[in-house]
Amino acid sequence: MAETAPTQDATFGWIGFAVGAAALVLTLVTFWAGPFAPQQAAGVTLGELAADIAKAAARSVAGQEQPAPVAVPWTIDKYLEIAVGVLSGFAILIGVAAFVRHEQKRAAMSGIALGGLAMAVQFFAWTIGMIVGGVVLVGVLYALRDTFGGVFGGLLGD
Template sequence: MSHVAAPRRAVFGWSGFAVGAVALVLTLATLWSGPFAASQSAGVTVGELATEIAQSAARSLAGVPQPAPVAEPRTIDDHLALAVGILSGLAIALGVGAVVRREGARAAAAGIALGGLAVGLQLFAWTVAMLVGAVVISAVIYALRDAFGDLFGGLFDG
């Protein structure tokens, strides 16, 4: 009678794969379908940004202190982004746990890859959004150069 150990089931690896797949699908859903919370149009937001910049500059010139910052309330989009991060981290942790337990390499690698891909995709989208936001803010400041030419110290002079 031989004492061959039964092959270990890849519980951690397949769990990591499943959680990573859910994280990736949730990431894609929030990127393609979102934002889910109600928001103002881009024109209103840019107009409010321009007004806020002008008011801040006027307060600085007058020596008036700036108002205290106000925390924005959390929306469903914030909670979904947090859920993606938690699920992605859990998928990576389960994949690493599968490697440590010497479970199937494919299942472990799939869990780590899907978790990492979900985080990477979310970070990539955030980075692109920040770059676009920086371009919009720069355009608004450039558009205000005539009104506040002295404030910017000849920054936009040719």
């Protein structure tokens, strides 16, 4: 009778799967249900941005110093973003540990895949937010082209 090697249980693989699934669910919850911290209306934020840009340009032209930077307070949204990153990293590391232990490849790969997918979804959402923010900023600058006058040297056209 031929001896077969005992099968390795997939403890690390299934833990990685659970942690990766939790990271992916948390990512999707924060993406669709968030932000959870109170937010100002978009018009108020854009108005303040436009006023700050105009004041900064005026200070720059007058040769005055700009105000010191102010630290942004941490909110529940920032904590959730960090939690997703940590859970995603743990899922990937636990999946790699499952491969090192020669556990079932499907269980090990599922932790790595779910952790990577959670990171990818968060990065994708962040990238789209940066692109949209850049377009809005350019729109605000274009709308204030008369206010800035010659600060941009005719860059925005007449």
